[in-house]
Amino acid sequence: MFLLDTNVLCETLRPQPDPGVMRGLERHRRKLSTAAPVVHEILFGALRLPPGARREAVLQEIEHVFLKTLDVLAYDRLAAEWHARQRARLTDEGRTPPFVDGQIAASAAVNGLTLVTHNLTDFAAFEGLTVEDWFAG
Numbered sequence: 001m002f003l004l005d006t007n008v009l010c011e012t013l014r015p016q017p018d019p020g021v022m023r024g025l026e027r028h029r030r031k032l033s034t035a036a037p038v039v040h041e042i043l044f045g046a047l048r049l050p051p052g053a054r055r056e057a058v059l060q061e062i063e064h065v066f067l068k069t070l071d072v073l074a075y076d077r078l079a080a081e082w083h084a085r086q087r088a089r090l091t092d093e094g095r096t097p098p099f100v101d102g103q104i105a106a107s108a109a110v111n112g113l114t115l116v117t118h119n120l121t122d123f124a125a126f127e128g129l130t131v132e133d134w135f136a137g
Contacts, residue, residue: 003073003108004034005117006041008134009066013058020136024116033071035107037100042066079106086126095125105129 011021025032042062049055073079083106090097097105105126108115114130115123123131 001031001113002116003113006038007118008116018135021134024134035073035104036075037103073107075103078110082106082110
């Protein structure tokens, strides 16, 4: 099972999406999920686009593809506890991660999912997290 990060879902919205990402999505299509903080990031980005056809197309894709075909995991108590432990450890080490990255990592870790992202370095410091990059290049 896999949890898709924001950059993976956004890749599907490009006119020519990365072939590695598309192969991974097809190969694992019945084992995909995302997290509530990812939904926030994608909707926030879409809602900041100028009004017009592109914005409406992106919002339609989010509503009719992402939200209807992917399980969206909540940032729950277990995720919050895992995140707090990791954030405290990393902060003590002088490596405070972005809050939303911690939420996404926590959602994957506590649910036993592999996080799929192109930003491997953003998630490398989290302990107990499995990460993959499906981007071809």
